[in-house]
Amino acid sequence: MPDTEHGRRAKRKPRRRPSSSSTAASPRRQLGGSVGGRYQPLNPSDLSVVDQAVRKILQNVGMSEAPETVVEHVTAAGGSVDSDGRLHFSAQLIERALDGLARDFTLCGQQPEHDMRLGNRRVYVGSGGAAPMIMDLETGRYRESNLRDLYDAARVVDSLEHIHFFSRSLVARDMPDLHSLDINTAYACLAGTSKHVFTSVSLAEHVAEIAEMCFCIAGSREAFHARPFLSLNINPPVPPMRFDADSCEVLAEAARLGIPLHSNTFGQMGASSPVTIAGTVAQTIAETLSGMIFAWLVNPQVKAIFGTRPLVTDLRTGAMSGGSGEAAITMAASAQMAAYYDLPNSTIAGATDSKIADAQSGYEKCLTVALAAQAGSNLITQAGGMQASLMGCALESYVIDNDMLGSIMKSLSGIEISEETLALDAIDEVVHGDGHFLGQPETLQRMQTDFVYPEIGDRRTIAEWEGDGARDIREVARERTRQVLAQHYPRHISDEIDRKLRDRFDIRLPVEAMQQQ
Numbered sequence: 001m002p003d004t005e006h007g008r009r010a011k012r013k014p015r016r017r018p019s020s021s022s023t024a025a026s027p028r029r030q031l032g033g034s035v036g037g038r039y040q041p042l043n044p045s046d047l048s049v050v051d052q053a054v055r056k057i058l059q060n061v062g063m064s065e066a067p068e069t070v071v072e073h074v075t076a077a078g079g080s081v082d083s084d085g086r087l088h089f090s091a092q093l094i095e096r097a098l099d100g101l102a103r104d105f106t107l108c109g110q111q112p113e114h115d116m117r118l119g120n121r122r123v124y125v126g127s128g129g130a131a132p133m134i135m136d137l138e139t140g141r142y143r144e145s146n147l148r149d150l151y152d153a154a155r156v157v158d159s160l161e162h163i164h165f166f167s168r169s170l171v172a173r174d175m176p177d178l179h180s181l182d183i184n185t186a187y188a189c190l191a192g193t194s195k196h197v198f199t200s201v202s203l204a205e206h207v208a209e210i211a212e213m214c215f216c217i218a219g220s221r222e223a224f225h226a227r228p229f230l231s232l233n234i235n236p237p238v239p240p241m242r243f244d245a246d247s248c249e250v251l252a253e254a255a256r257l258g259i260p261l262h263s264n265t266f267g268q269m270g271a272s273s274p275v276t277i278a279g280t281v282a283q284t285i286a287e288t289l290s291g292m293i294f295a296w297l298v299n300p301q302v303k304a305i306f307g308t309r310p311l312v313t314d315l316r317t318g319a320m321s322g323g324s325g326e327a328a329i330t331m332a333a334s335a336q337m338a339a340y341y342d343l344p345n346s347t348i349a350g351a352t353d354s355k356i357a358d359a360q361s362g363y364e365k366c367l368t369v370a371l372a373a374q375a376g377s378n379l380i381t382q383a384g385g386m387q388a389s390l391m392g393c394a395l396e397s398y399v400i401d402n403d404m405l406g407s408i409m410k411s412l413s414g415i416e417i418s419e420e421t422l423a424l425d426a427i428d429e430v431v432h433g434d435g436h437f438l439g440q441p442e443t444l445q446r447m448q449t450d451f452v453y454p455e456i457g458d459r460r461t462i463a464e465w466e467g468d469g470a471r472d473i474r475e476v477a478r479e480r481t482r483q484v485l486a487q488h489y490p491r492h493i494s495d496e497i498d499r500k501l502r503d504r505f506d507i508r509l510p511v512e513a514m515q516q517q
Contacts, residue, residue, distance in 0.1 A: 031409035031452070032164040037121040037376035038412075041333045047340045050282055055094055057286035062086035063237065067245040069252055073297040087243075089293060097293040103342055105303050107165070107260060108227040110194040110217070110492050115227075116164060118305070118344035121376030123412060125369065125405050127157055127398070128167035128233075128348070128381035130200065135356070135387065135394040137481060142355075142392055147172035147184055148513050149393075152485055153385065154192025156398045159488045160384075161455075162406040167198035167233065167381050169393050175508070178202040184508050186210045187501065190217060190230065191514065194492040197230045198262065198381070204249035207232070209505065211257045216500055217493060224258075228303070231260035236294065237287035239265065239272035251291060255299040262346060263291030264307035268320060269330065271313045277326065281333050284310040292343075305379065306343040308334040311351075320389045322351025322382075323364025328371040335377035346379035347372050350401070355388045357397045357474055365401060370408050395485075396477035403454040410452040456480055489516055 042050065066074070066087040075081065078090040104119035116124045134145040150170045157166045168189055175181040182201050189197040190213070201207050210230070211221075218224035232254045236247045254261045265287040267273035273280040288308050295304045311320050312327040321327060331347045338345030349368035354361035369383045384401030387394050415421075423442070430437055437443050456476045458465055493501075501507060 031162065031406065031412075032124050033117060033122045034409055034412040035121050035376070036123045036335075036373050036412050037339065039332060039371060039374035040336050041329050041375070042336050047337065050278065050285070050337060051340065053278075053282040054286045054289065055091065057241070057283060058089040058094055058289065059091060060088070061241055061286075062088035063287075063290050064242040065238075065245070066243045067248050070243060070248050070294050073294060077297055089290065093293065094289070097289075097296050098341060098343075100300055101292060101296050101343060102301065102303050103344060105260075105344065107196045107231060107303075108229045109165075109196050110190070110229045114164070114195040116196060116379070118378045119342070121339055122378055123373045123376065123380065123409065124164040124378065125373070125380045125383040125409065126163055126165035126167055126195075126198075127153070127169045127383070127385050128198065129169045129351075129386040129390045129393060130171055131169060131386065131388075131391055131393040132171050132173060133388070133392040134170060135392060135396075137395055137478060137485075142388075144173045145170040145393065146174040147188055147509055150185065151188040151192045151509055151513065153393060153395060153398070154189050154197075155488050155490065156395050156481060156484050157385075158193035158195060158490050159484045160398060160402040162402045162409060163195075163384050163398065165196040165198065165379070166193045168200060169385055179206060180506060180508065182206040183209060183213070183505050186213060186230070187505065187507050188509055190214075191493055191498070191509070192490060194490060198233050199230065200233045201250050201254075203246060204253040207250060207253040207257060207259070211259055213501060213505065214259075216504070217497055228258075228260050231262060231303075231305070233262045233264060233307070234291070235264045235266060236291035237265045239267035239287060240283065241287060243290070248291075248294065251295055252298050255295045255302045255304075258299070258301075258303075260303040260305070261295060262305040262307040263288055263295060264309055264346075265291070266309045266311060268311045268313045269326070270315050271318065273310065275315075277330050277333065280310045280330060281308075281337065284308045284334065285337055304344075306338050306341070306345040307347075308338065308345070309348045310334055311348070320351070321353055322348070322389050323353045323360070323368060325367065327351070328368040331368065331377070332371040332375035335372055335375040338378075339376055344378055346381055347377040348382045349373075349377075349380050350383040351386060351390050353389050355392065357387070357394060357400050357477065361387065361397070362400075362404065366404055366408065369405065370411065373408050373412060396474060396481045399456060399477040399480050399484075400473055403457045406452045406454070487516065489514060 078093045106117045108115045133142045134149045157163050186199050214224045215221045234251045238244045267284050269280040273283045295302045310330045314321040349372040350365040352361045352364040372380045385398040
């Protein structure tokens with residue numbers, strides 16, 4: 001197989017990265033979209049080796065259980081089906097798709113300040129998970145999640161500075177059927193936050209209705225396509241190396257309707273993918289690319305996100321271990337490979353195994369999210385709010401994780417080296433004067449521009465902390481969450497538009513649940 005790396009790179013002009021410096025005269029810059037990529041677990045020479053393995057998997061192993069629509073598109077473009085019914089992708093098709101897929105596009109918010117320009121290792125962090133359980137804010141015990149819980153989760157995320165998007169994090173288990181689930185999930189997310197929304201759809205016939213909902217909110221089909229504020233999480237491959245028919249139909253419909261989509265793959269190292277990191281990364285990329293290629297064949301202008309999710313299995317129990325060091329390295333390697341392909345991408349991090357927002361939750365989330373961010377993953381889902389290996393969500397965890405995510409995003413900042421920042425004149429003045437820098441004008445200016453301060457993290461003295469009740473961070477976060485839920489009711493969707501949505505769709509979230517009592 002020929003080495004196509006030099007050819008592909010030659011066709012694309014290198015992009016200049018935005019400067020990471022900040023100036024004392026400007027307000028603190030938004031951290032969303034900071035550039036990662038300093039951490040690279042794969043050696044540069046390894047990248048083309050993994051790429052060749054990916055291509056061999058798609059060409060020689062192929063995908064099983066491909067639905068007819070996938071077979072038709074792929075074979076018409078040069079693929080083939082063998083005697084065992086496995087669908088193989090030709091070398092030319094893989095290369096054409098990698099050259100043709102869209103890059104450097106924007107996922108928008110309903111309000112422009114939440115826009116996320118992807119590509120070039122720009123990093124954004126958000127929610128996700130589709131958990132069936134929520135930790136009740138008052139009882140501290142898990143229960144089944146419902147539609148109002150999902151809306152409340154979106155409201156909490158909407159209020160937090162360092163969580164940049166809302167990916168559906170809870171399953172509304174009080175919905176009577178899949179149609180009600182899909183429609184009401186989309187509505188609750190879109191009404192609960194003006195940040196970009198990722199949601200899921202069970203069946204292809206529901207995609208058009210969700211598109212119609214978005215067109216209504218945007219004002220027209222054209223307005224939504226110009227500023228897409230919703231995208232669909234879709235899992236077309238099922239490891240190892242087979243397709244899910246329903247998900248492929250959903251993907252095709254989303255591509256045809258111009259809805260941005262995420263081609264995601266959830267493998268588990270040692271279970272549904274090889275026990276080695278290299279093998280898991282290669283298989284997961286091949287599976288994810290199979291969905292990306294199909295989406296591109298359906299619509300060459302599709303906005304598709306490369307959603308590799310190589311998870312790790314605790315081989316003692318067979319359960320997923322989302323907070324492990326192996327998971328952190330594997331996700332970072334996937335992000336590095338996405339940058340190699342120059343594809344807008346997403347990964348999972350923050351999928352702690354802890355059931356509560358404790359020290360285990362903190363170190364597992366911080367490790368996995370930090371490595372994914374430092375590797376330059378564009379969209380890091382499940383970065384906040386999730387517990388129990390994605391089986392549970394805790395609203396107070398969003399509030400705690402917001403502090404963590406602010407620090408992680410700040411860690412992406414480069415260090416500006418200049419005459420001004422080396423501060424030789426200030427050092428000379430201080431050592432011959434006051435003996436400290438607290439009174440320097442630069443200190444006050446940069447205090448307001450260069451530093452990220454925790455919202456609930458406690459930096460007080462022991463005496464001050466004890467005088468305030470010696471509360472731990474979970475207690476403080478619960479109090480803050482209660483305040484948000486009592487006061488923060490987003491109104492970015494007008495009453496007129498909301499009435500149109502309720503007239504057109506079977507919206508089951510009561511109006512009174514969306515108003516301050």
